[in-house]
Amino acid sequence: MNTPASNVRTLAIDIGGSKFTLAIFDGDRMLERESQATDRAGGRDWMLDRIGGVASTWKKRHGMERCGIGFGGPVDFQRQRVALSTHVAGWSDFDLPGYLKDVCGVLPVIDNDANAGALGEALYGAGRGYRPLFYLTLSTGIGGGIVTEGDRIYRGADSYAGEIGHITLRPDGPECLCGSRGCFERMCSGLWLERDHARPAQALLQEAGFVERYVVDLAGGLKIAVMLLNPARIVIGGGIAKAGAALFDPLRAELRRQITDWSRARIDVVPAALGDDSVLYGALALAERGAG
Numbered sequence: 001m002n003t004p005a006s007n008v009r010t011l012a013i014d015i016g017g018s019k020f021t022l023a024i025f026d027g028d029r030m031l032e033r034e035s036q037a038t039d040r041a042g043g044r045d046w047m048l049d050r051i052g053g054v055a056s057t058w059k060k061r062h063g064m065e066r067c068g069i070g071f072g073g074p075v076d077f078q079r080q081r082v083a084l085s086t087h088v089a090g091w092s093d094f095d096l097p098g099y100l101k102d103v104c105g106v107l108p109v110i111d112n113d114a115n116a117g118a119l120g121e122a123l124y125g126a127g128r129g130y131r132p133l134f135y136l137t138l139s140t141g142i143g144g145g146i147v148t149e150g151d152r153i154y155r156g157a158d159s160y161a162g163e164i165g166h167i168t169l170r171p172d173g174p175e176c177l178c179g180s181r182g183c184f185e186r187m188c189s190g191l192w193l194e195r196d197h198a199r200p201a202q203a204l205l206q207e208a209g210f211v212e213r214y215v216v217d218l219a220g221g222l223k224i225a226v227m228l229l230n231p232a233r234i235v236i237g238g239g240i241a242k243a244g245a246a247l248f249d250p251l252r253a254e255l256r257r258q259i260t261d262w263s264r265a266r267i268d269v270v271p272a273a274l275g276d277d278s279v280l281y282g283a284l285a286l287a288e289r290g291a292g
Contacts, residue, residue, distance in 0.1 A: 004028050004288050010066040011055055011104060012283035014113060017072050017087035017140030017191065020047060023280045024058045028124070031062060033280075044090030052103045059104060067108035068287030069096060070116030070279035072141065077111055077159040080291050086177045087140060087191070109286045113137060114162055115153050116282030117272070118145025121235045124281045125273035130233035134225045135278075139238030141165055142185040142221070146229065165189070169220050184221040188214070190240055205243040211250055219254040222269065226255070230265045237272035237279075244271065 004010065006027035014021040021035040034054055039046050058064065073091060074083035085091040097108040111119075118127070118135030127133040127147065132154075135145040142165035146154040155161050165185035166178050173182025174196075186192055190201040193214075197204055204210045222234060240247070248271060255267050272278045 004284060008065050009063050010068065010284050010287045011058065011064050011108075012280040012287070013051060013055075013067070013069045013100075013108070014116070014279035014283065015047070015051075015069065015071045016113060016279075017085070020051060021276070021280060022051065022054050022058075023277070024062050024064070025284050026062075028281075028284065030277075030280075032058065033277075035276075038088060040088050043088060044094065047088070048099065052100070055100065055103050064104055064106060066287035067100065067104050067106050068116070068283030068285070069100075069108050069110040070113040070283045070286075071096065071110055072113045072143075074163065075110055075112040075115075075159060077115075077155055077291070080110055082110070083159075109289070109291045111153070111155075111282075111286055112143060112145075112159075112162075113279045114143030114145040115155065116145070116286060117237050117278040118147050118162075118235075118282065119151075119153055119285045120274055120278040120280065120282030121237065121272055122147040122151060123285055125278060126235045126270050127233060130231075130268075132229060132231050134229055134231040134234045135272075136164070136222070136225070136234065136236045137238045137279075138188065138190075138218075138236050138240040140189060140191045142189050144225065146231075164221060164225060167221065167224055169217055184217070187217040188221065190238075201240050202243070205240065205247055208246075211243075211247060215247070215251045215254040218251055219258050222251075222255055223258050226259060226265050226267065227263065231268075232266065233268045233270065235270055235272050237274070239276075241271045242275070 023033040073085035121127040144162035144164035170182030176183040176186035
């Protein structure tokens with residue numbers, strides 16, 4: 001792993017469906033961090049105004065040589081543009097790096113938040129030494145990131161690899177924001193858990209009976225990753241992963257039950273070691289590597 005050089009100041013940005021977070025790094029040491037809840041009604045412009053304000057303040061205070069962004073939605077990595085967001089309006093085909101270049105004075109590198117989280121955990125967290133690594137972000141939405149040998153992110157032909165959140169688990173299930181039915185994200189994400197049960201996911205996951213039902217679909221989604229990728233480890237990040245053993249113990253048991261009898265694929269599923277900062281550390285690594 002290449003450690004970012006000290007005295008190189010990097011702005012890292014994590015834009016999610018329910019909040020956005022910024023951090024400024026000196027090498028790999030975090031100097032400051034700020035997080036704000038997302039005003040969905042305010043849309044893209046509201047968020048850009050606040051991100052720009054923090055970035056401008058930190059640029060004056062610390063200087064800034066690099067910037068990396070993990071965005072909570074599909075990103076066209078080759079074109080370095082946001083493709084869309086299903087949670088906040090106004091992002092379709094948006095040149096976020098170009099916008100922030102005027103604020104930061106440097107051209108940021110952007111990837112989706114699951115890829116950034118995967119890279120952060122692979123290099124700095126629970127994925128160190130495990131390749132291939134599959135990272136699942138389990139929060140407002142659901143996404144996946146794949147890190148292969150050589151610490152490379154596998155993005156596929158068109159930047160859309162890892163979009164496990166919109167694999168169908170229940171064809172006759174409820175409608176998802178994407179327009180399909182019974183998607184992994186629709187059955188298991190924090191946004192839909194709260195809408196369906198009128199209680200936050202954190203409260204629901206304190207009930208053993210709910211968890212027992214919940215992990216059936218969660219394991220069903222992860223089974224796809226296990227059978228397709230045979231990862232050395234699965235790391236789960238995002239707010240729901242904070243439930244700890246109350247979630248992970250029954251999840252591992254259910255995943256073992258669901259995995260095909262003849263398969264000897266390992267079942268190594270752990271929570272993210274970096275907590276809420278997986279994407280920020282991934283954005284730090286993206287900024288160091290560039291968009292090439």
